[in-house]
C-alpha cells in the first residue's frame with residue numbers, strides 16, 4: 879500500500895519539524911515584556927522606554943483615582959440609605 883508509506887513519511891517529516899520548532903523555542907533568550915505595550919525587553923527592565931513607564935504610571939494613577947471616586951460614591955450612597963432608613 880503506497881499511500882500508507884506516504885503518510886508515514888509525512889508523519890515523520892512533521893515530527894522532525896516539531897522537534898526543530900521545540901529546540902528553536904528553547905534558544906530564545908530569557909526576556910520580559912513591557913508592562914505598557916508588551917514588546918520584548920531585557921529581563922532586568924520593566925518598560926521598553928521612559929515614555930511607556932510614564933504612560934503606565936499615568937494609567938495606574940487614573941485607575942486609583944477611579945477607585946477612590948467609586949468608593950466615595952458608595953460611601954455617599956450608604957450614608958443616604960442609612961439616613962433615609964433612620965428618618
Ligand SMILES: [Zn+2]
Pocket residue numbers: 912913914915916917925926927930
Ligand atoms: Zn513599551
